[in-house]
Amino acid sequence: MSLSVATMPSRPIPPAPAPARGAGFATASLTIAARAVRKFVRTPALIVGGTLSGVMFLLIFRYVFGGAISHTGLLSYVDWVAPGFIMTSGLFGAMGAGAGNAEDLAQGLVDRLRSLPIPSSSIVVGRALADTALVAEGLLVTTAVSFAVGFRIHDGVAPALGAFGLCIVWAFGFCWLFLLLGFFADSAQAAQSLSFLVFPLTFVSSAYVPVSTMPGWMQAFANHQPITAMADTARILAEGHAAAVGLGHPLGYYLPASLAWTAGLVVVCVPLAIWRLRRS
Secondary structure, rough: OOOOHHOEEEEEEEEOOOOOOOOOHHHHHHHHHHHHHHHHHHHHHHHHHHHHHHHHHHHHHHHHHHOOOOOOOOOHHHHHHHHHHHHHHHHHHHOOHHHHHHHHHHOOOHHHOOOOOOOOHHHHHHHHHHHHHHHHHHHHHHHHHHHOOOOOOOOOOOHHHHHHHHHHHHHHHHHHHHHHHHHOOOHHHHHHHHHHHHHHHHHOOOOOOOOOOHHHHHHHHHHOOOOHHHHHHHHHHHHHHHHHHHHHOEEEEEEEEHHHHHHHHHHHHHHHHHHHHHHH
């Protein structure tokens, strides 16, 4: 006896599988940052090369130019230049973020990460965190060498630690600038070339010499650019009253400006980098 179609028992339709849930923003960002840090560790040349170049430049400024520069007020030249050089070494270290980002794009890593169920913004945030960690390592080495060649702090350990922390914060802001440049470059070499456009700013600033020694027309630019505000903030924190006297302004004059420049870099570059990532 056959059953009609109407009387045949129906089988329950299994529910559709739930879509895979990806990692959250914080987890994805930290995982991507850890991956980039492991790459740095497995490629020692990325760390050693950048660190040694910074040390060599510091030795050149200390022993080659230091004897010819004497207009530093109450501070010796080594005490004047070390805070500025430590700050700019963070800038130079951050330049690698652009080349690294361009390399990840060219090798398809960014495309593979975008295919995962994670927030796309975590890709660039993780990269920025990893590059900032690499910069912090270079700052530690540069600071240690600065003390070895005669640099001394004159306003206590706590303000000097504050200056070091601010150098890392400033480097984080510059990492975003160079990451953005990496999105617009066709290769790692092109990204490196674009990054070096920022290099002249370090010399037309108070990082290595007092602005008062520059021509008048150049002083107007040097006094109103981010490197000067950041270098002078670090200098006053490390050297105290003697640095403030030489600069002509207290800490409250330079610190807000340096933080404003950093915030501006982050506010402008982060949305642009995420937008460029989604369109790449």
